[in-house]
Amino acid sequence: MSNILEVKNIHSFINQFHILQDVDFVVPKGSITALLGRNGAGKTTTLKSILGLASVREGKVIFEGREVQGMPPFEIAALGIGFVPEHRAIFRDLSVEENLKIAERNKGDLDRKRTFIFDLFPDLKKFLNLRGTELSGGQQQMLAIARALVADNSLLLIDEPSEGLAPVIIEHMIDAIRQLSEQSTVVLVEQNFLVASKLAKYFVIIEEGKSVASGLMKDLEADKAMIHRYLGAA
């Protein structure tokens, strides 16, 4: 199986709103795929549909050969999908260590992954006992990513990792995501085209709830007209 994830013509709703109207793409195993598109195009909803947090009324989501649409989110996640939501979604009242510990799927997950995680994000090791609220924005984002690494996830969905971070920290984040992509496949939602193009091998463009283009990132980078048409800025 070369595709770890296949999203087949899905239509998704959030409450009564028909957000995704035919999104279709595949994610090859062992790569980074970037979902691109303007604000409100439906990128985050696509991630949520994969996890079952938005209700998929039509179409299929196939993860490792298994249809997962319609399953409850906690079961889908337990199949091995890690989600890093936008806005640094950590648990503010839990300490750094508790934030990591809570992501364990099997006892001892954190102990096994400790070295890997702290090599990626040395800052977290220093602040193990601090509460979520006491971390800086960049540290919170790193904790959110680290949390998705604790359990054995073969697929990571990362939503807007660079949002609101200083350029220096973005550089560090890019390095970290590149390193962790050696262990699991990554689907990335990213507004910042520069960040996306540095990281991703494949791209999917979503426009008004539809997937309108996909392919190799290096082809997109060469096609200035397409970038301009769908993403506004070049």
Next chain:
Amino acid sequence: MKNNSSFLTKNRGILIFFAVMLLAPFLIGLFEGSTPLMIWGNQGSLSKFIEGLGIEIFILALFALSFDLLFGITGLLSFGHAMFFAVAAYLTGIALKTLTMPFWGVVLLVLLAAIVQALLFSLVLPRVKGITFTLVSLGLASVFHIIVMSSDMINLTGADVGLQGVPVPAFISPVIERLRFYVIALTLLVVTYLFYRRFVASPTGRVCVAIRENEDRAKMLGYNTTIFKIVAMIISSLTASTAGMLHALYQPIISPAVADLAFTVTALLIVLIGGVGTLSGAIVGAFAFRLLDFSLRRFIGESASFITGAIYVIFVLFVPYGIVGTMRMRQLRTKQGWQQLLGMLKSKN
């Protein structure tokens, strides 16, 4: 041995509270000239009165504690919480009076009923969230309130007059053995509090906190959040039922007011005064609530509730995180301040 000492330091506050409360009746007895031996023999009217006030506060604190576990820790705002308390109170009364069951059988029955009720509330948990859950819980509790108040049930519940003349076993009778009742209520409160603290610090408790902060996030990590909410619901219901049983044994009349929404709001108020999600705030809040209510009534009379209301409004404006919550925040800020100061001094050197 090391474990032992860390238990003592970690729970220093509640253990000091336990000791002080145990000594309180004897110390107060000295003021009215009763020797500790007289207090031991349940003589001395002032200390007996203070013990009674203490019992009421402990019962309120237990009830508020169970509310804080649901609301403050797990993030479930139930407007039907009084039902747990009231069902236990009425069941205790009816089982002792009408069914003449043995005391320990009654205890078992009440705890069983607590679990059944928690499961009843849990039926709706996966389907409704937020304010909808609040209203559904209010609906469930209202049904019980109406049944208790209905004139068809007058032989069992006493309808709007309340249930009177419950035969309390002599060994815990609040009239003859008030000191013993006081110690039992106090011990139950302290043990429950220690258990709650342990629970909140446990992995299961941490998931409950995570659910309060953001349920979707907890689901994304692969947790079946409904199970955790049911666990919290059962623990909370067992605690509220214990409080309800004590209430039925202590009060001469079980009033239908304990099945009313207003009684749930009392728990909410206590938790708000003490500090939401702090646990110890439930105990502090129960003291503040009952003592304020008592002293205002004593010195001002019936118009006191108006002033009580005004005090709460002012309180919420100026101490928005409750007594315990605000204190903790102060401590944190002071700590951060010192650290900043030390950091500045170090960088100068």
